[in-house]
Amino acid sequence: MPRSLSLSDELRVAVARLSRRIRQSRADTTLSFPHYSALGSMRMIGVCTLSELAEQEQVTAPSMNRTVNSLVEHGYVARTPHASDGRKLMLEITESGDLMIEQTKRQRNLWLAEQLDALTPAERSTLSAAIPLLQRLAE
């Protein structure tokens, strides 16, 4: 029986709320969270197929197909035929998509940094000490 259930409860709620709040700042408000998540994955893993992306994002292929259709229409993703395998289409984030994701990350950091500036040095110090612990919990 874990002894930290009450601490766990508070931490879980606080982390969920802050995570939601951070995600609210977006560079392109016409894009939903699944769109951002898929684009971010494509940025990380580079050229990939629909199936690979669907597996990465833990959704089905038809669902990811719909998301990719929308991203292609926005000009954030390019589909190109595979060189030797005619069944496959290779997906890749475009320069425009990459720029938009970069701007979004900057906006998120900016908002959070402004909140942190409003804290006292002692409070920032407490948060600094907590960050490695949060990282370790997430491992």
Place this chain on the structure above:
Amino acid sequence: MPRSLSLSDELRVAVARLSRRIRQSRADTTLSFPHYSALGSMRMIGVCTLSELAEQEQVTAPSMNRTVNSLVEHGYVARTPHASDGRKLMLEITESGDLMIEQTKRQRNLWLAEQLDALTPAERSTLSAAIPLLQRLAE
């Protein structure tokens, strides 16, 4: 120009990862997130009207009505007419709903609590001090 950009960057990534990790270790599959969230709110605020609950959950009244219908069918919520105002129906979580939420929260917290048990008392103390700061940042 905010001075806390580097702290912000670390905190943003740590919170996003931990949030994702906590969501992965969710054990309950019988209730969707909106159901769970609405029930949790009813548990916190006690007797309330549909409109109040919709505002609390930041959804529209028709959307919340649908969620409440389902919760009533499950036996987790009771609707009773208001004593003097015939337009109002008072909502309240049932004993069964309360029990179910308590069990679900325990399941969701189990993984995190086990991680926290593995920390030193000093580390848990650091996290305890950081939680109110995380809450304030999320406001």
Place this chain on the structure above:
DNA sequence: TATTGTTATACTCTATAACTATA
């Protein structure tokens, strides 16, 4: 036959607009 991507269809959660009953 197996794999890749797509289309068809349905379910959930969300919204806006319109309706009923009551104040």
Place this chain on the structure above:
DNA sequence: TATAGTTATAGAGTATAACAATA
């Protein structure tokens, strides 16, 4: 006329099943 709740309808995002093209 205004308010509380409900019903009607529509738009995302998700799923499974069925299909076409290719290996």
